[in-house]
Amino acid sequence: MDVLRESNWVLSVGTFLPLVGVIVMLFIPKADEQLHKLVALVTALATLGVGFFTLTQFDFDQAGKLQFFAETEWIKVISSNYTIGLDGMSLPLYFLSMVVTVLVMVYSWNHIPSPGNAKAFLILMLILQTGMAGTFVAQDLILFFVFFELVLLPMYFMIGVWGGEDRQYASLKFFLYTMFGSALMLVGFIALFYQARGVLPEGVEPSFSIPQLAEYGGLIGRSAQIWIFGGMFIGFAVKVPMFPFHTWLPDAHTQAPTQGSVILAAILLKLGTYGFVRIAIPILPEAAKEWAPWIGLLAVIGIIYGALGCLAQTDMKRLIAFSSVAHMGFVMLGISTLTPMGFNAAIFGMVAHGLITGMLFFVAGSVKDRYHTLEIARLGGMLKQMPRLGWILGFCAMASLGLPGLAGFWGEFPAILSAYSPAAGLSEVTFRVYMVIAALGTVLAAAYLLWLFQRIAFGEPKPEFAGESHDDHGHGEHSHDDHGSDIHDVNIFEWIAWTPFLLAIVVFGVYPQLMFKIIDPAVQVALKAFGG
Amino acid sequence: MLHSILAQIPWKSPSVDYHAIAPEIILAGGICLIILVDLFTSETKKWITASLTGFVMLGALVPVLTLAVSDINVRSLFDGRYVVDEFALTLKALFLIAGYVVVLLSQNHVEEGDYYQGEYYTLLLASVAGMVMMASSRDLVSIFVSLEMLSIPGYMLAAWRKRDRKSNEAGIKYYLLGVFASAIMLYGMSLLYGVTNSTLLSDIGRELTVKGQFGGVQALAITFTLVGFAFKVSAVPFHSWAPDTYEGAPLPVTAFLSVASKAAGFVALVTLIYVGFPQAQDVWQPFLWVLAAITMTVGNLLALRQTNIVRMLAYSSISQGGFILMPLAVAGTGDAAGPALQSVVVYLIVYAAMNLGMFAVVIAASRTTRSGEISSFGGLFSYAPGLGVLMTIFLASLAGIPPLGGWIAKFTAFRAVLEAGGNWGYALAIIGAVNSVIAFGYYGSIMREIWMRPAPNGETSAVKTPSSLIAAMVITTTATIVFGVLPGAVLRFGDLADLTGAFGR
Amino acid sequence: MLTTQFLLLGAVLFCIGVYGVLARKNAVMVLMSIELILNSVNINLLAFSVRHGSVDGNTFALYVIAIAAAEVGVGLAMVLLIYRNRRTIALDDLSEMKG
């Protein structure tokens, strides 16, 4: 079966299936929480099933081409179509989003944050899933924009309703930031459309289709390209987030409920970087070359800056949030080199960061459940009270600081590597300086993560919690305590939700080719314009 | 003898296409009918007038549809002074449906407020009739007449709650400023007539010499004429009546004013610009550019500071008006005319849907909260999830968040501006983009109240919403969502609405 | 030709009317000023129609007069209403709603 054209219903189903679940849940009374959880979980699982089917049908030998390609008329008058397709660059993220949703659902089974109301919470999550999946398959700028925006509101409410003390400020900030970016991005898209219309050869129908624009976008005049790229840059950079636009991230992450943080870290941040590799750079190569040094600069600033931010934190979750700034810095550095190696690193980095940081936020959430605080100063000796949780934290910290053999390394190392020789036309000296700074960033990463690990996991438990440990290390996960203290080791739901993450981190770390094989061809296609 | 006299007078009655003016006729008949019914029904039966009004509106919709499907797509009466083309039909339909929704909104509100129902609905119908006429007027006189016909009932409706000081104030402010504005407009019109020796727009369009070479009188005339409608669409700085009037007037009336009469103003603006002054873009483009820019900005900034939801909606509708003006500001450059007109129509349709829906929810909610303060909506989601979600949908749509109707409206506006291109176009686009962000500042604050704040004074009894309101919400919500998900639906109307008919005789 | 003088008269009346609208605090006086403006419009129309020798101006003027009458009717009714509720028709007192 030729997946390039046939069975193109798969993606649509995979994208919109969650909405079916939403409709079902709308008719279930609010009180019946268990049923809601069940329906939501089943929906998510069904979606994941479709995802697996996609995986089996995907033609890995042609990973460079768009597969399951579907194009139907959507908004004729503005010549925007419902165009969807999947290639090696989007497949990992598309699939990751489905997995993450399922696992978050599992985690939510007994972790519905206050103030309760599972119905609304799960519905929002399903809507999020649709938005995320849709963004990764959309091959039409307008469609992309719609999905890109679709994730905003659910996340806004997830933070604002189920978040921490300062949730309202954080949620509004998150929203306004992203909105600002995407407004300018939309202007950029439309301007791009009209600019491209001018340079299309005879007989080519102007449209918002990404592949078409990627083919002819290079013909657009240089200055116009630079301006349009600027618009898109702000849109995506806010989402990434890159250095000057990052301040929404720590607040949003810190205030969001665990599930929110996980989805935010695992998928939402990737929408921005994905926008760069899928839209901005392939379509506007000239402008990309102009901007690359500046993007790289902001990226390395972000690396160091995020690391410093981490060292200054007293709150575990906020620290992890800042670490995202640093890690996305590595991703952006890889992208800014405009080389296949850099792009591969970037996309691998996206997935790896999604898994690792998502996992870290899970751990942070569980710590909060146990100790009811995330003050690093008040924590300590976790390895004594909850050996499993402690070691998982250690594992994630190691993965996050880019230890070879774990997924994080393959996002970090090739990115640094690629900075040594950027694409033709970019100043080598500049990027070599960036490389050194980035390498320094890896050291700082080790510093703040181990420091965190030492202060939280090592040593003796603080007196205020010391009394509460009632299970000697060993069979922690069975100790569901209905009486008294909350300090108990990883429970069964957490195991179910986390094991896939941990496995994935190891597997991709040990055999990265699993992903590189899919990404690489697509990346080379995307970088045609650079002779990559 | 008589024959000879008739022979001397060069008068022959014009051939009237009654199918074309059927909607107006039905409305007129409806007005009379309701006055009569009102006379002969007891106080307890007054609700009949309400339902009758609804039927009249829908009845008037029938000929609109038949006209739409009939194969003659341009019917021009009274040698071009009154044209029924697709543009006109689209907007007539819009006005009638909006009017119907307003009736739905009014029903309980008016009943419980024991106002004078018969008169209320009569005036409502009269105003709608004025708008319907406005949609096909292509002559200064007819435009003026229909403008007054839709305004004067508006003045009275605004002051409808006779014993309420605020309502009086709203009415008198609206009235004085409205009359003043139309007086200025008339002065401009008189000058127009003077320089072109015609009141027929298409003639004026021809007479106003080719761009660039005309004197100050024309500029003055055009500006003054536009002022009258800039007032109707409450464009800054001609907006000052809007907040006060909206706040003071009864909620359904506010809905009506903020949607229908604003739309009528835009219709007149569009016909004037496209048919009347196609050559004179050097005059009206800068004028409208400035109006659009400051309208959306000032509207947003002031809205940020409001604590009363109606007043905030007033400012929000002002800034939305700025967005509708945005494409008109560049309608004269390049081939932006088509997209600009399209985006105006689309925006009007979508805006009508979401704003009416918003007011429907506010009316329903304020039945329990009994207050216009934003803070009184705290925790709405917790005790009235349905209303909470609906309000969120409309707010999001107003903020222009996909996939709700609002975004496609904004999108077409941006598209038109960027189609025109040029520094002015891009600058306006950027301003619009920034404003769309600021706008979320206050839309979001309402959402925050609904979702994230506890209910004030622990009011958590479930809200009981009357069926008419529910009907209104269903209509508006469906429209909002459908327009957003399948924009083709609404954009088709925008496409139909070209003004070709205006020039045809 | 007299047209210009008529136009000047119209302009003067217009200005007086505007001044009245802006300066008078009494609702009725404001109404009157607006009537002045409308009449200046009428003068313009008539002057032009004489100049062009077409009837359009006259008809327009007729419409204006008719509608002005209606407007004034509504206006006075509203003023009356206000007077009944507040025993004053000073416009400055009508500023409960602002900001």
Add this chain to the structure above:
Amino acid sequence: MLAQEMTSEVVASSGWFLEHAWLIPVIPAIAFVLIIFFGKKMPMKGSELGVLSMLSSLVFSGGAAWQWIQRVNSVVDGAHEAVVEGAHHAAPYVQPVIHEWTWWQSGGFHFGIGQHIDGLALTLLVVVAFISSLVQIYSLEYLRGDRRYTHFFAALTLFSAGMLCMVLAPNMVQLILGWEIMGLCSFMLIGHWWEEEANSRAALKAFFTVRVGDMGLLIGTAILFFSANNWTQKNLGVSGFNISGLSAWAMSGEASHSALTWGAVALFIACIGKSGQFPLHTWLPDAMAGPTPVSSLLHSSTMVVAGVFLVARLYPIFWEGMKIGDTNINFIVLIGGITIVIAALLAFVQHDIKKVLAYSTVSQLGYMMMGLGAGAWLPAVFHIFTHAFFKACLFLSAGSVSHSGSHHSFDMKKDMGGLAKKMPITATTWIISTLALAGVFPLAGFFSKDEIIDNVGHNGYNAFMIVGLTGAFLTAAYMTRATYLTFFGEARGAAAGIHHDEHDEHAVVDTHTSHDTHVAVDPHDVHTDHGPHESPKLITVPLMILAALALTAGLSNATPFGESWERFKKYVEPGSEYVMVGSEMAPEHGAEVVEISAVSMSVTSEEEVAEEGCAVVAPEAGMVCYFPTISHAPFKWSKAALSLIIVAFGLVSSWLFCVQYYTRRNKRLVGLTERNKVLRGGYTFLWNKCYLDELYEKVIVHSIAHPIAKAAYWANQNILDGIVNGAGKVSRRVAGWVYRNIDQRVVDGAVNGSGAAARGTGGALRPVQSGKVNQYGALLFSAAAIGALILVIINT
């Protein structure tokens, strides 16, 4: 240059073990996973898995080594037949057994993971597998009852996996993989008893310091990759990560020199961090906070030599990049030399026996580096080999002492002394290894260390030969001191069975059983009552094995006894001749055919051979070579004697001094001197003793120990260590400042500020909305008028 050249086909034999050497790290890796998941439920808590996996890797590496020897023989003999009788030629190049499988791809290039087996790799494989096995056996007893027994063995096993993986890495990326895994395990093992703040801080410090060096590793790899990739892809069809590719590239005259130099420097920085060279050595002594087996395995014999291994592995890069060929001082030799002396001096003033050993390790690593830096490749590698045995033995003995002798204390001054009688076996093994370390003929140390010193001199680095000799003297001296304090003189503290308060904290420092409540039997409660005694078999047997090796290992490359004894030279040192590229990258299945092109020339002495071969003449087209020609110092008893004398002097003088200073220094001696002051005649013998006393006091204590070493130690603790720790503090403080001022005030402030500004303007605009009709009208009309005016003006 080629007089006449004749090529012949030689069959390089291979074998199963060679072909499947990649299994060697895989076994412990699997064992690690098993221990993690099932360890706790197993009878011996998973330790058996670790030991078994190590033993099997040992068997595998042994087999591989044996087959390698066959392979070399086959090639060399063939080569000998090939050339004219009696003609010398550059050592034949025996092709390593290389397998690579695609691990990741990028931009269409495929990068591999696999094995690169040659003499060097095998040496390390054997050493690592062997020492790991012994240490794990030793730990069975040493850590019995520890609360994280299973974790401990898991970490040990993982470490071995990482080290083995690094040793047989065919390319830089895999090498980095193993390198970092070792770092991780070192972190986990040093911090094994993380209840103590001190331990976890030491662990952090170790990881962090090494990580600083690793920056160099990343950067160096990047530089080399991009400068070499094109060449290697073109000529060898391998990526620029590939180690043999890099070597060939470096030896081919075409490599850009700046790239070589920078790459070499960057990589060497990594080695400084990993191998505890000056000035990044400060983490190593702190690392002694870990359990003794860890110190003996990671921090003396195996992990810390990773840096040395890296230099040896990529020797052509350093050879060319650092210009080792000509005799100017270069970075490596300099660092090595400094490290030798500084570390040795520091070893004098330690009270903690493990710290003495730690510093001695640092200084021995300095020897290796110096050797490599001076072109003494073979002796350096050989020193890795021998040093592993006796240093591991020393640490384990120290552990044994603390385990059974001094009640978990490592303080020589307080808790030891006179243990020789109590713990004969431990004492013997310790003394043997000490002598080996000091380099006494014919023990292991002599053959390696002396060779280093000898070759350094031979290659023209005379200054550093002297440094080396000084080092030898100091080594002998401080080891004697340690020996004396531990095993001789009168028993002190715990060694004497006295229980003073420090015991508990010492107990905390070492095995944690005294705190652990879950253990059924606590063996230490048994013997704390009746003082020191010999350790149980599980401890002593490994000691004895290692001691035996410390005695004999040197014979495996005993230069004094002539060509036939130089097995390392034959089997480990890569040949330095040109090889046709053609047969290079053909995947090897069992035995294959290698083109041997022998350069035959009629020369006699070795020096002249050095004139020919790689790195001296540029290779011709299609020929590459993988190793520079390095000359070997001919063994001369005269030189050996010199160094032996120095060593002997060190031993004896230090011994005498210790006797006087630590034992006789009480009343008896003081009284003696008083007496001889009173009676001014005779007793010259005692006088002489007095003189000797004073002499020793002055010369040694006051001149070496006190001023220099104390100063060095002070500098070490306060300056270097201060820098390392200070870096952390400073960066944290900077971070705080940036976060508070830049992030929260400026960046975030700008954002919130714009929001506030918007609201402010809104507020400012409100008065316009005064509610007064007239003002509204005025606004309306003025706007209209002004607009009209402007438009009229611009349009006329």
